Amino acid sequence: MLFLQLVLLVVLLPDGDSEDDFRDPISFRIILTTSFHNHSWTRNQGSAWLDEIQTHAWDSKTGVFIFLQPWSKGNFSKKELTEVEKLFYTYSIRSPSTYHNHVSQWQLEYPFQVQLVLGCDSHFGKASVGFMRIAYQGSDLMSFQNMSWWPSPKGGSRAQQVCRVFNQYHVFNEIVHKLLSDSCPRFLLGLLDAGKTYLQRQVRPEAWLSTGLNPSPGHLLLVCHVSGFYPKPVWMMWMRGEQEQQGTQRGDVLPHADGTWYLQMSLVVKAREAAGLLCRVRHSCLGGQDIILYWEQPHSMGLVFLVVIVPLVLLAGLALWLWKHWKTHWRHQCTGFPLE
Ligand SMILES: *[C@@H]1O[C@H](CO)[C@@H](O)[C@H](O)[C@H]1NC(C)=O
Numbered sequence: 001m002l003f004l005q006l007v008l009l010v011v012l013l014p015d016g017d018s019e020d021d022f023r024d025p026i027s028f029r030i031i032l033t034t035s036f037h038n039h040s041w042t043r044n045q046g047s048a049w050l051d052e053i054q055t056h057a058w059d060s061k062t063g064v065f066i067f068l069q070p071w072s073k074g075n076f077s078k079k080e081l082t083e084v085e086k087l088f089y090t091y092s093i094r095s096p097s098t099y100h101n102h103v104s105q106w107q108l109e110y111p112f113q114v115q116l117v118l119g120c121d122s123h124f125g126k127a128s129v130g131f132m133r134i135a136y137q138g139s140d141l142m143s144f145q146n147m148s149w150w151p152s153p154k155g156g157s158r159a160q161q162v163c164r165v166f167n168q169y170h171v172f173n174e175i176v177h178k179l180l181s182d183s184c185p186r187f188l189l190g191l192l193d194a195g196k197t198y199l200q201r202q203v204r205p206e207a208w209l210s211t212g213l214n215p216s217p218g219h220l221l222l223v224c225h226v227s228g229f230y231p232k233p234v235w236m237m238w239m240r241g242e243q244e245q246q247g248t249q250r251g252d253v254l255p256h257a258d259g260t261w262y263l264q265m266s267l268v269v270k271a272r273e274a275a276g277l278l279c280r281v282r283h284s285c286l287g288g289q290d291i292i293l294y295w296e297q298p299h300s301m302g303l304v305f306l307v308v309i310v311p312l313v314l315l316a317g318l319a320l321w322l323w324k325h326w327k328t329h330w331r332h333q334c335t336g337f338p339l340e
């Protein structure tokens with residue numbers, strides 16, 4: 001049923017709005033987490049992210065970046081990438097000793113974690129000067145600005161002491177400054193350009209209904225699922241006609257391994273009031289034509305089959321033929337539609 005509705009939606013709709021659906025601002029982040037188990041044992045984990053898309057992994061043993069997307073190198077040359085790689089590796093090897101050497105002075109207690117994040121943002125095609133922050137045990141310790149480290153107010157006297165030590169590393173701080181003010185913004189813009197096709201893709205959601213475990217006698221738990229969509233923003237609601245159902249519970253938007261998203265909305269209703277409810281899904285890929293799924297009483301399926309499915313199959317066949325015929329005229333075609 002859903003499949004057929006989708007066929008009709010795809011075929012009978014005019015072209016969707018074709019504005020750039022680029023999320024803005026978009027940020028690039030490098031994260032390095034160092035776990036200090038004891039005085040002689042530390043472990044580094046690094047990764048890089050473009051908003052919620054992981055672009056790079058990192059081999060902490062060899063210090064080599066692993067490019068997770070075909071466009072993860074942006075427009076940097078091999079030489080420039082190797083320089084950043086070396087810098088990152090050197091920092092990951094050397095910085096732990098600074099913490100180890102100040103354990104009692106800074107009142108650090110094994111085991112602990114130090115997290116570093118550095119990155120920059122792009123807004124309307126312009127990339128900002130980057131930032132770098134360090135956290136101890138998950139709470140802000142200090143940030144880098146204007147060539148020096150500044151303690152976070154929450155970091156107390158520990159933060160002030162750590163800053164004092166880090167501010168003595170003049171050469172390192174100059175490199176960081178260049179990295180943040182020049183390399184990061186340049187890399188981000190190059191990355192956005194190289195990954196444009198992937199980042200601006202539109203993937204059509206699939207939607208279906210199910211029931212959950214009976215919440216209480218005489219009630220139904222209706223669940224509306226929408227899956228495989230991109231970009232992330234999506235709107236969905238349980239409704240009766242035009243009226244939104246107040247009890248609708250929204251789940252978290254969860255990632256699929258292929259970079260698309262999944263969301264479910266549930267609603268508890270009295271079983272005899274379930275008829276006539278519908279789930280409505282709105283997404284940029286649908287070009288203003290929402291997916292609408294009606295909750296059907298299971299016993300009415302036979303009738304539905306005769307009255308709805310049979311003509312629908314015929315229509316769909318016709319529609320499919322027309323779609324194939326017209327497909328070449330379409331701009332910004334949504335992908336991921338299960339026709340193949
Ligand atoms: C440090 O921790 C590691 C991993 O837990 C352990 O194998 C090692 O023996 C510890 N070393 C010391 C000096 O405690």
Ligand SMILES: *[C@@H]1O[C@H](CO)[C@@H](O)[C@H](O)[C@H]1NC(C)=O
Binds near residue numbers: 146
């Ligand atoms: C950055 O540092 C320079 C020179 O030390 C100073 O003139 C300037 O006001 C500082 N800017 C900010 C935002 O702190």
Ligand SMILES: *[C@@H]1O[C@H](CO)[C@@H](O)[C@H](O)[C@H]1NC(C)=O
Binds near residue numbers: 190193
């Ligand atoms: C990469 O692209 C950015 C933005 O278009 C540009 O500023 C930069 O010069 C390009 N090349 C390198 C090597 O960064």
